[in-house]
Amino acid sequence: MLKPAFITTAAVGAVVLMSATSASAHNYMTALRAPANYMHDMEARVAHGCLAEDVVEVRVKIPDGVFRVTPMNTRDWEVEAEMRNVDPPVAGDGGRSITSTVDTIIWKNPAKGIPFNRLEGFKFRAKLPNEPGRVLFWQMVNICADSRDPYTDLPEQALDIKDSEFGEKFEAFMGSTAHPAPYTVLYEAEMPQYPWEWSAEHMKNIGMTVTPSEQTAEAK
Amino acid sequence: MTRFLALFFASLGLAFSLASPAWSHAVLLGSTPAAEASLDVSPTELVFKFNENVGPIFIKILDRTGAEVGDLSDWAVDGNDVLTKVNAELPNGTYIATYRVISADTHPVGGSVVFAVGEAVASMENVSAAGGQTSGWVIPVAINRFLQYGAMMLAAGAALFAIGMTVPGPVEQSVFKMGRMAATVAAATYILALGFGGAEMLLGGPSAFFSPDAWSQGLGSTLGPSALIGIPGLLILIFAFGKGPEGKSTPVLLLGSAIAVASFLVTGHAATAPPAWMMAPVVAVHLFCASFWIAALYPLAKTAQDADVIQAGAVMTQFSDRAVWTVGALFVSGAVITWTQLESPTNLFSTDYGLRLAAKIAIFLALLGLAAMNKIVLTPALEKGDAAASSKLRKSIKFEYAAMVLIISAAVSLTLVTPPRATMDMEGGMGGMGMGGGFQATLTKGKYTADFSIDPGATTASNMVMITFKDDAGNPVEMVDVNIVWSLPSAGLEGIEGRGEMVTPGMFHFMFDQLIIPGEWEARIDAFVDDFDKQIFRTTVPVK
Known part of the structure; x- marks a missing residue:
């Protein structure tokens, strides 16, 4: 357990380091890394408007495996969610079966569009897949009055975080296009998201010592 | 650790x-x-x-x-x-x-x-925004083309009228005079068409007409051969009309009008449409008939005005006999051209070209109504010596003038847009456009194909790129957005971009003036099937 966790964590760290210092995309996710299997608040950033026009609509494509998506209400923008079927259905939390999920979130008709030299964030909440090491690509497109600014490019070959050349390949991809899709690298969480799911071992992993009285309480 | x-x-x-x-x-x-x-x-x-x-x-x-x-x-x-x-x-x-x-x-x-x-250098913004004919020169081009069509048909038609009709002496004199003037004006318009057309093709600025590049561009297009054929034909007509009725030479008049009409067969959408062996003669027949009709209006009106009623009746009867065949041939040839250009009846009202053609047909049908009234009502009345019929005929002919002006205007407007037939031809290359050279390639990415063509693929001209996207079933794919990025590695050039304008579903049009250096240009085509599904096609294009 320790070794895969190390590989994942170190690789994610290296990618984020590389990304931060050399190659983030135009549009980007504020969370360049996120714990797998977490319900996570995400924010997609539009880094600038189109050259001569303001961005007046933003679309974010939700990657496969991401469920329970709730767009955040954004002041001055109308928010819509387009759905897609999940076939076959997948098991959700609490034994529910998920048969449809958000495919695309659309923010549109703003009170004021995004000018060229300004950035703006668009938030949503989502359950991230339990796939540590996966690179989630959030394809986005900015719509202006008479033009589009897409950030939809994906690597031609899937990026494998266990690949020893993962970092080089990721950087090569980022350098090969001016329109890369924003991404988030999933890493294995040290512990479950919610405190009531933590075990004594989890507590120990984060340096917490369980006191006798707590042990007693736990026994009760 | x-x-x-x-x-x-x-x-x-x-x-x-x-x-x-x-x-x-x-x-x-x-x-x-x-x-x-x-x-x-x-x-x-x-x-x-x-x-x-x-x-x-x-x-x-x-x-x-x-x-x-x-x-x-x-x-x-x-x-x-x-x-x-x-x-x-x-x-x-x-x-x-x-x-x-x-x-x-x-x-x-x-x-x-x-x-x-x-x-002058073309405005890329204009080009990408409107797909080609977007410079201010389109207006002089259209006006000159209107004069060219009208004057050429008046000159050729006057020759046919002089050959085929027997009219009173003064009227015949006026026919020769009209023919000479029309031929002279037409010859001038053929020359001006080279400069205006070249300036338009280069999408040049206000002074582009005076640039040698514009004239070179015009001469290098189909306007060049058209002028080289048309002007000699018109000079023959000027010579023939100059001899007057007394020196009338049927072979020379026929030769001049045939050559003048032939000049229209080397340019334009209709005459150059495949199959050429059929379309060129059909368009020639259409032009001859229309020319005869247009040129007949003035001498007929003059006859109705100057000649006595009985004589006018005889001329009208003679014209009506010929008009039956003329109108029939005009109608049939027009129907063939319409069918060929539209490819499908639905395109008559669903395409820009179709709507303009529909307007032309509507005016033609109104003109036919006037002609029918002249033949059925006024001509018999004239034969019976009804003086009032002469006045009514002149009034009717004035309406025919107006209708002819509108029809020629509609014909000119048709030359400014691409017919559905030509867009279909372009899917498989540039063969139907009467354009030479160029480069074509069929590119495949997954289940999609892109039929790419560039014309003329030369550094000395605006290069038109047409791309048609299809799926594996051969159906057009309506891409959301298509961009081309050019690079010329041998010269270290890159990042020359252009955005496509949709012509028909699945078909995109681009104009590039930046390919000014000969070499193996690399084109990367980014085609968005939807907001997020981008298909990238690549090809290497020889630019000479």
Whole structure:
């Protein structure tokens, strides 16, 4: 357990380091890394408007495996969610079966569009897949009055975080296009998201010592 | 320890990401000279303005041969601007200023800007926005074409009228006079068409008409052969009409009118449509019939005005006999042309070309109504000596004049748009457009194919690119957006972009004036099937 966790964590760290210092995309996710299997608040950033026009609509494509998506209400923008079927259905939390999920979130008709030299964030909440090491690509497109600014490019070959050349390949991809899709690298969480799911071992992993009285309480 | 190191790198990465989360590739905001600028004098400075601070790798100016020119100083960075002095004067011509810089994210970004010194350069913005005929020269082109059509048909028709009709002497004199004037005007319009047409093809500025490039462009297009055929035919007609009725030579008049009409068969959508063996004769018949009708209006009106009623009745009867065949041939040939150009009846009301054609047909049908009234009501009345019929005939002919003007206008407007048939032809190449040379390729990506064609594929002209996208079932694919990015690795050029304009579902049109250097240009075609599904096609295009 320790070794895969190390590989994942170190690789994610290296990618984020590389990304931060050399190659983030135009549009980007504020969370360049996120714990797998977490319900996570995400924010997609539009880094600038189109050259001569303001961005007046933003679309974010939700990657496969991401469920329970709730767009955040954004002041001055109308928010819509387009759905897609999940076939076959997948098991959700609490034994529910998920048969449809958000495919695309659309923010549109703003009170004021995004000018060229300004950035703006668009938030949503989502359950991230339990796939540590996966690179989630959030394809986005900015719509202006008479033009589009897409950030939809994906690597031609899937990026494998266990690949020893993962970092080089990721950087090569980022350098090969001016329109890369924003991404988030999933890493294995040290512990479950919610405190009531933590075990004594989890507590120990984060340096917490369980006191006798707590042990007693736990026994009760 | 290993866990510590892993957490250390992850934390370090996170820290960096929080500190600088939004690097991006540099974007060119503008330049001096501006893209597509036409300068009166050689620039003394070259400036590229970016949205962020960049580090230049190289900046250079290339001429049409790909040679570096301008003797640029070492570049300097001033804020987000990269600038350099141009130390050597650039002779009149078109140039590409090209750059390659390092973005703040350490990735190289390249691009190019075309400008001209002492000559016109096309406006790329106009080109990409409206797909071709967008310069102000389209108006002179249309006006001149209207005069050309009217005058040529009046001249050719006058010859046919002089050969085929027997009219009173003074009327015949006026027919010869009208024919000579019309032929003279038509000859002038053939010449002007080269300059106007060339300026329009180059999408030139106000002075483009006076540029040798425009005339060269016009002469190199189908307007050149048309003028080279048409003007001799018109000179023959001027000579023949100059002899007057007393020196009338049927073979010479016939020859002149045939050559003049033939000049229309080497240009335009209809006459050059396949199969040429059928369409050229059909269009010729259509033109001969229309010419005869148009040219007959003035002598018929003059006969109705000057001749006595009985004589006018006889001329009208004679004309009616010939008109039956003329109208029949006009109708049949028109139907063939319509069917060929539209490909499908639904295109009559669903395409721009179809709507213009529908307007022309509607006016023609109204004209037929007038002609029918003349034949059925007024001509018999004239034969019976009804003087009032003469006045009514002149009034009717005035309406026919108006209808003819509208029909010619509609015909001219048809030449300014692409017929559905031609767009279908272009799917398989440029064969139906009467355009020569070029390059075609069928590109495949997954289940999609892109039929790519460029015409003429030359450095001396605006290059038109047409791309038609289909799926594996052969159905057109309505792409959301299509862009082409050109590069010429041999000259270090890259980043020349253009956005396509949809012509019909699945078919996109581009114009490029930046391919001014011969070589193997690489085209990357980004086609969006929907918002997020981008298919990339690549091809290498020889530009001569």
